[in-house]
Amino acid sequence: MNPRYGGGMETRELRYFVAVAEELHFGRAAQRLGIAQPPLSRAIRQLERRLGVTLLERTSRAVALTEAGAVLLREGRAALDAVDAADRRTRRAASGGPGLVLVTKAGAAADLLPRTLAGYAAQPGAVAVDVQLCGIGEQERLLRDGRADVALLHLPFDSVAGFDYEELGTEGQVAIVPAGHPSAALEKLTMAEAAVLPGLPLPRWPHRDGSYPDGPGPEVRDNAQLFQLIALGRAAAVLPESVRLHLRTDLAAVPVPDAPLVTTVIAWPAHSRSLAVAGLVRAAQATMPRL
Structure with missing residues (x-):
């Protein structure tokens, strides 16, 4: 059985709705999901009945999100990201992968990163850290979808919505x-x-x-x-x-001088209970006086 959210919403229904809301076209959404259009339409109507709200305004020519639909699209994406991330992290742990995966933008944090890694390696019980250097703007996505455990992000360019984080320094x-x-x-x-x-x-x-x-x-x-x-x-x-x-x-x-200030943060999934993540965050915080 699919996991359910408040009000009896299933992840399958949520995936169906997000596909329709992003495509704003039932035919394209059905093709994307690999299902026929009639069961997709029925599933969306059933979801609307269960929630007691109209999520999509339908005409013969167009599909548009209602205000309630826009809210569910935003929240639904976050919920599905969390489910997918949990799945990836669980599978990675079972496969004997690295203890931690840290992502950062290639060419960024050139001074911060080696000090953080050295400080963490010196802690009792430190685990292996796989550092992945990614393209511009990709580190947030990798953290959200479960392919990373920790990320170095940069405000205001990256979003920390849904993450816990600590600021490491601000610069012009x-x-x-x-x-x-x-x-x-x-x-x-x-x-x-x-x-x-x-x-x-x-x-x-x-x-x-x-x-x-x-x-x-x-x-x-x-x-x-x-x-x-x-x-x-x-x-x-x-x-x-x-x-x-x-x-x-x-x-x-x-x-x-008039450019927005940039704040480097170390971010991780909200409510994480990982001792390894906590240790890496402490090591990063220890670099703050030297930034």
């Missing part, structure tokens, strides 16, 4: 430009100026869900690709000030 931002570009000699830039540097468009970001401001430039997947594009004179970017620590010699950093 700088514009990264080619070392030979006229802007590299400037004392500072405003955000507005950084967005219109001649020949250096700001990039487009994948996996951003509206949190990373898009520019008109090339789409980037990770910092290595981004820095190469900047060095070639194809883009510029506004990034946390800590990128200065290991900046390539063909790039320059110009302060952007």
